[in-house]
Amino acid sequence: MGFNKVRGIIEALVFASSEPVRLREIAEILGIHEYTVRDLLDDLMSEYSQNQRGIQITQVAGGYQFATNPAYADFIKKMKKTPRHTPLSQAALETLAIIAYKQPVTRAEIEALRGVSVDSSLNTLLERGLIEEKGRKDGPGRPILYATTGNFLKYFGLNDLSELPAIEDWTVAGVAVESIMNIDH
Amino acid sequence: MGFNKVRGIIEALVFASSEPVRLREIAEILGIHEYTVRDLLDDLMSEYSQNQRGIQITQVAGGYQFATNPAYADFIKKMKKTPRHTPLSQAALETLAIIAYKQPVTRAEIEALRGVSVDSSLNTLLERGLIEEKGRKDGPGRPILYATTGNFLKYFGLNDLSELPAIEDWTVAGVAVESIMNIDH
């Protein structure tokens, strides 16, 4: 297969997936090394980043995905058939912040930190696929544990949880990182 | 605005829309003539058609849309993540064929033709965005009228409904439509 074709296939794969595609997956499909895929992707990405192009390849949630150029967001908003981006409410955002930094975490733990009941924000976050139930905590009542999803990373443009900005003596639970990084489909 | 920027915005609009975008809509958003949009789109399309690119802009359902290069379909199929739509059931196909040819049509009319109740096929087709409610018929009970959607056109690669072949023998049409749908899956 020629260089152009392999590059074309990678472009098609990144486009066709509705979720970020991992290097490993592309490499397996094409039967080539991951670093070759990375080179070709770097090449594609830099090509798309030129000449005020409308779309670009972004690196997010541990994979690669096409997205529009943020500079043109205002025009896209004017279009009828555009998915609406509704920002999260402050309540949902605070709940999500706690889950992101303290995961896996129970509802009671979130409520203790926020000082309010968080039923409706948990529902919102679950519905929007930003968090998910991640097993149960040992102990009385075996409460449900919550963790962030791959979609969370995508929503906030993070590659993995380690990219969460540091908050003074809040550390992201290292153990959870690997499993959380796996994007669910 | 420079040439590159306008072209970039058009590229972004075509990419971001959940349905094929019409020239008129792009022209309105940008405040430029439709023929200018068409020129720029032609330009973009020919650019994407070169060098064994992975994606291309296609004209479908009266609008423009990105799609992957058909030559790479086998690779895309290998990608586990690509959500494959479950094929429509035979019942849903028959109902869809009737709506396509007889629209706008009421449920009672479809049932008269199919000889069975079509509740669940109608639901399936509505859910998948292949048909929509299109007003109500005058007369007793003012029953809902159903018609095909833009998605229907997209699904079959038609530009508009006039491209549906007129079929004098309804039996042939029914059987033909069923066979057609079977082929894709």
Added chain:
Amino acid sequence: MRARRVEKVGFTVLLKKRPVFARRIRESRTNGEEAGQPEYKIKLDVFEGPLDLLLYLIERAEIDIYDIPIAYITDEYLAYLRTIELLDLYYAGDFLVMASTLMQIKARMLLPRSPETVADEEEEEEDPRRELVERLLEYKKVKEAAAVLRTQEEEWSRLYYRSAGEFPDLEEEKPDDPLGGDLSLWDLIQAFRSLLESFTPRLEVEGMPVAQESVQDRMEEILERLSRKPQIYFSILFSGLPTKKSMVTCFLAILELIRMQRIRVRQDRLFGDIEITRAKEDDSGLQ
């Protein structure tokens, strides 16, 4: 005891006495600065809970968070509570819990301590405010983290992803499609329709018995012809058929063979004749 009394006063009596005040608070949500008493020109829906409110009150009064004048802050807090009951009963419960916490701390701080107690327990004596301060500090971090996420959210909401494909992309299907090139099945039907239209019956005599042909027979016949030559043309295949019924049968046979991926159909140019060939994979021969 005392907390309960205040709660009662705050939530029923005072509000009834101050309908104008409550109305102004409501206005202040939309009008901002001009409406409402300056002290409460806060937008009520900004507060995400009792901790949020407390933090606001502390910051507004420029109080040291490690040395909160608990009596003052409790009064301020309760004054706010009186106003929210009208507006957002849903959260009132959470705010009330905090009110009673504040009242308890206030009470503990007012307890006179004997000199001995002070001397003996200096090391262990805990500031009644300590737990509250810790919660407030922790909550500050929650707000900080939320602000960080908000910035990221704003930045990334300017990127639009391809909407998850609800429908299989037609273009992707083509290579597997037995219909070559740009030929769609609709084209095929269209072509068949025009053949039907131009058909002149040759043997259709009323009452004359016509040999019954099955789709299966036709399928076998087409495959048999394809085993002898590489392609059959649509027009030729149909031209030899005696009746419309046999044409329909033949067409259905073609559709079935396409479905089974035994044959391929192709149209080299627009409106050109349609060419039927064996599918490459079809090495199964005749049945």
